[in-house]
Amino acid sequence: MVAVRRRLSLLVAIGLVLFTACGVDTPAPEPRNPPAPPSLSSPSASSAPSTPPSSAPKPPPSTQQPPKAGKVVVLDPGHNGGNSGNPGEINRKVPAGRGKTKPCNTTGTSTNSGYPEHAFTFDVAQRVAEALSAKGVRVVLTRQNDSGIGPCVDERAAIGNEAGADAVVSIHADGSNSAGSNGFHVAYSAPPLNAQQGAPSTKLATTLRDGLRAGGFTTANYIGSNGLAPRADLAGLNLSTRPAALVECGNMRNSGEAAAMASAEGRQRYAAVIAKAIEDYLAG
């Protein structure tokens, strides 16, 4: 009896390791519908039959569930490493919402010493993905490496829409040359073009703003208001049918912020607060 119990708990432990280790970069369908946490209201038929009728000593399965199991977050690291070498490809016009078109993608900015925005956004997104995956969130990235071209802004939006994301967060850094410009801001689509761009996206943006501010980051002094920027010209936000926001983590042309962005420690700080804010949003 004791031996059987021990073997059972070993199996549970192995299952947990497998579950938490999967799903960072892969849009794989497998964890799409993990066994629904019984605490949530849907009495889904699929999760019912797995428990044999009378094995009394088993712990309640709810204590074994990662808290954010079943949630899907799409992280969109801005730009890509191959964009600058392929102007024809990235300059072609694609739908940008509100009846407009825009270039497929852009090269992004860089620090004065040449650390590129695309590398920053990709690294931060991976760190956020790791933190969220550890909490049981299924994370989908809009690009899988930092050496490719695009994807175009409309494709990035489509990835979030098709994933049925609970939250879509684009990660960028700004490149303002006006003297003294610094701080982060979070953009959201305004005026909203659908219900998800309304209250849910505003709440996501506000939660990210609050998290970054609580994490010690300063709100932008050159754009937006109190760290928030309603925007009608960002294709990824315009085309989203899911709650979506875009974080400009800071100004890469500001020496202090550039130093933070170019260091692994600094990127980890950004990632930790962004991941925490996304968690807070999902919990709300």
Ligand code: ZN
């Ligand atoms: Zn950018």
